[in-house]
Amino acid sequence: MNEYTMPIIYGVTVGTIARAIMLRTDYRQYPTYLHGKVIHLALGFIAAGLGAVAIPAIMEKEFTAVTFLTIAASQFREVRNMERNTLAELDSYELVPRGNTYIEGIAIAFESRNYLVIFTAFLTTFAYILTNWVGALVVTAICLFVNKKLMSGSTLKEIVSISLSEIHFDGAGLYVDNIYIMNIGLPERQEEIKKFGMGFILTPKNFDVRSTIANLGQRQAILHDVSVSLGVFRDSGTPALVPLIKRDLDDGRIGVFILPQNQDPKKAAQIIGAVPVLENAIRMPSESKVSKKNRGE
Amino acid sequence: MTIDKAILAVITTNKQKIGGGAPIFCCDTKEEMDKVAANLEAILDGISHALSDELYIIVKH
Incomplete structure (x- = not known):
């Protein structure tokens, strides 16, 4: 000692x-x-x-x-x-x-x-x-x-607003709100998707967030977390049943299409809100010199 | 170069409209086409996409 x-x-x-x-x-x-x-x-x-x-x-x-x-x-x-x-x-x-x-x-x-x-x-x-x-x-x-x-770190609910949105088919095209997700050919699959699918629209709260939620890694993280927490209606050999996120090019909103086994929209929205914002996905275009100059700082 | 997407099969009720490299399955009715497409989807591990009411393709993603 x-x-x-x-x-x-x-x-x-x-x-x-x-x-x-x-x-x-x-x-x-x-x-x-x-x-x-x-x-x-x-x-x-x-x-x-x-x-x-x-x-x-x-x-x-x-x-x-x-x-x-x-x-x-x-x-x-x-x-x-x-x-x-x-x-x-x-x-x-x-x-x-x-x-x-x-x-x-x-x-x-x-x-x-x-x-x-x-x-x-x-x-x-x-x-x-x-x-x-x-x-x-x-x-x-x-x-x-x-x-x-x-x-x-921060979570998604701090940077986007989350709203439940109906999924619908236009011909073979699957849509969440007005965002095209994918083409599902078989009527049988379409029925399954109508039954189990759930759609959410994430609206970015500011311009910086647009590029963050556009990041493919960030989108995959959302899908993974939701699927882990709520289960997923999917198996190997059913590639048509795949949760996907696509982007509205006009305003940067993203349409989240998920296939949860636990059909509780409130819980799903909370889980999406709790997804961590990945450090590697964060972009700050508003912090660039050009943007600052334009704002007169 | 690797090709990640490929058309594995074409299923149709209208023979006039198709031709080419992928295996083609001709069906008489829409119901038969749905059935064949569902089977092929499971077998080939691809997704069947509808290009029109009388034409499906199975695509590996």
């Missing part, structure tokens, strides 16, 4: 707890399995350890020791690769795939959460050494609060 033992133990514990809090199993169904959780808790523990020993190393004038943080960085980049590869492999077996954009978003989240753990462990250990356990507790509370804020 020396003067750093307690701060390091404290930092590692808080860091691991932070990882456990950030590791949630929800409707995205990942990581659902126990072993997946164990892997991420173990990596979180390692991350917490790295963060916690950084300050004592500096105080002991072991400056070179800090370079191991670079090893940590490459280690966690590996985590991102691992997640991406696993999910991409499994994606081909999903009835409604996640899509690469969604997978990349999940992989980024896994990597960045490990860095949050490092920061948490680093700051709490620092606070413990600088003040005492009371100061460390305060910093812990702040860190956990910030982590909570950082881990939840």
